[in-house]
Amino acid sequence: xxxxxxxxxxxxxxxxxxxxxxxxxxxxxxxxxxxxxxxxxxxxxxxxxxxxxxxxxxxxxxxxxxxxxxxxxxxxxxxxxxxxxxxxxxxxxxxxxxxxxxxxxxxxxxxxxxxxxxxxxxxxxxxxxxxxxxxxxxxxxxxxxxxxxxxxxxxxxxxxxxxxxxxxxxxxxxxxxxxxxxxxxx
Amino acid sequence: xxxxxxxxxxxxxxxxxxxxxxxxxxxxxxxxxxxxxxxxxxxxxxxxxxxxxxxxxxxxxxxxxxxxxxxxxxxxxxxxxxxxxxxxxxxxxxxxxxxxxxxxxxxxxxxxxxxxxxxxxxxxxxxxxxxxx
Numbered sequence: 001x002x003x004x005x006x007x008x009x010x011x012x013x014x015x016x017x018x019x020x021x022x023x024x025x026x027x028x029x030x031x032x033x034x035x036x037x038x039x040x041x042x043x044x045x046x047x048x049x050x051x052x053x054x055x056x057x058x059x060x061x062x063x064x065x066x067x068x069x070x071x072x073x074x075x076x077x078x079x080x081x082x083x084x085x086x087x088x089x090x091x092x093x094x095x096x097x098x099x100x101x102x103x104x105x106x107x108x109x110x111x112x113x114x115x116x117x118x119x120x121x122x123x124x125x126x127x128x129x130x131x132x133x134x135x136x137x138x139x140x141x142x143x144x145x146x147x148x149x150x151x152x153x154x155x156x157x158x159x160x161x162x163x164x165x166x167x168x169x170x171x172x173x174x175x176x177x178x179x180x181x182x183x184x185x186x
Numbered sequence: 187x188x189x190x191x192x193x194x195x196x197x198x199x200x201x202x203x204x205x206x207x208x209x210x211x212x213x214x215x216x217x218x219x220x221x222x223x224x225x226x227x228x229x230x231x232x233x234x235x236x237x238x239x240x241x242x243x244x245x246x247x248x249x250x251x252x253x254x255x256x257x258x259x260x261x262x263x264x265x266x267x268x269x270x271x272x273x274x275x276x277x278x279x280x281x282x283x284x285x286x287x288x289x290x291x292x293x294x295x296x297x298x299x300x301x302x303x304x305x306x307x308x309x310x311x312x313x314x315x316x317x318x319x
Contacts, residue, residue, distance in 0.1 A: 051291070061291075099292040168295045186291045 038071035043096040047103045047158075050075060051095040051173045051186070057084050059172035063101055063155055070113045078152040078159065081169045086148055088116055095173075097186045101165065103158045110147055205230045207280060209271050211262060212242075214252045222252070226259040227268065245270050 044050070048064045050073070062075040062084050073091055077084030159165050175181065210225030216234055223240070224232040232255055247261045262268075271277050289297065 049292070097291040099290065164296055164299065165292075167299070168292055171295060173291070183287075184291075184294075185288060 037067060037069055038091055040067050040073075041091060041096060043098070044073070044091070044094075045100060046105070047101040049097045049099040049101065049169070050089070051097060052084075052089060052093065053095060054093040055089070057082075057087075059174065060084055061097070061169050061171070061173060062087075062089075063103070063159070063169070064096075065103075065106060065151070065155075066111070068111075068113050072113070074111060076148070076151055076155060077169065078155045079148050080152060080156060081159065081166055086111070086115075086144070086151060088113070095186055099165075099168075101155075101158050101162060103155055106151060106154055108147070108150070111151075115144075115147070209243075209267065211247055211249070211258050211267075213249070213258065224255050224258050226255045227262050241276070243271065243274060243276060245274075 044064055044067075046064060046066055049061050050064050052058055052060050052062060052075075060077070060082050062077055062082070065074045065076060065086075068074050068088065070088075071091075072088040073094065074086065075084065075089050076086050079085050159169065205225070205228075208225060208228045208230050210223045210228060210230040212221050213224050213232070214222040216222055219237050220234050221237060221240065222232070223230065223235050245265075245267055247258075247265050247267065249257060249261050
């Protein structure tokens with residue numbers, strides 16, 4: 001059973017002939033695994049147009065910015081074009097198209113996984129639980145909005161340079177009759 | 187028989203099989219349903235094919251029946267078979283099908299937009315004409 005394999009039996013007695021099982025110490029086996037971010041598909045490069053397959057924005061076409069250390073992909077609509085903000089997306093839930101937009105490298109230290117961490121809700125004690133929170137913090141922080149504007153100021157002009165690309169990003173991906181994903185070329 | 191007894195040696199298009207879409211020349215008839223075919227300029231080896239694997243074009247080369255591949259090559263190059271075929275409707279239709287299948291997602295979007303705008307224009311003009319009549 002698994003219990004037995006996850007632990008190594010370490011004898012506390014050394015140099016003794018025969019060990020006393022009651023004196024043995026069970027320690028977990030050393031885990032030397034190093035977690036690496038998911039391997040990025042060769043078809044996904046900065047500026048690639050991706051089709052989101054799941055989530056609130058399913059069917060929408062977005063621009064890929066970079067892969068975050070967590071392995072997730074950072075994408076943007078751009079927000080003004082299709083309402084998709086700076087968002088993390090899993091590679092598995094994405095179709096990479098062969099359309100690549102030339103965007104200058106966005107070197108922004110703030111674009112990391114830490115940016116997406118949710119703020120812990122302040123714990124209420126027993127009395128406060130029954131009092132409604134009158135001052136609601138705005139759902140989207142001003143920081144995020146500023147960052148979005150900063151990134152899109154670079155991405156949107158690059159998108160507008162390509163003919164019909166803004167309307168392409170505004171449209172959603174759908175399958176019509178006679179179209180089968182395994183036969184389509186993206 | 188599909189090919190007449192005087193054996194018009196036409197260049198034609200292999201539709202099915204390993205050499206799908208390639209052009210070759212009918213060199214000889216084997217029986218009612220089989221043809222000896224050769225396409226030295228297009229990479230089709232000298233083989234026997236079933237008539238239904240093939241569609242015959244009206245491009246003709248002047249070669250004696252059963253002649254060797256070398257002669258077929260010389261004569262087809264002289265008659266400029268490939269350029270004649272590329273101007274034919276059969277080739278153009280096949281090309282259109284191939285390019286449609288090779289379209290990427292952006293291409294499909296552009297094609298859809300073009301089709302929609304074109305149909306809108308047509309419909310509006312038709313409506314205008316109907317109103318005026």
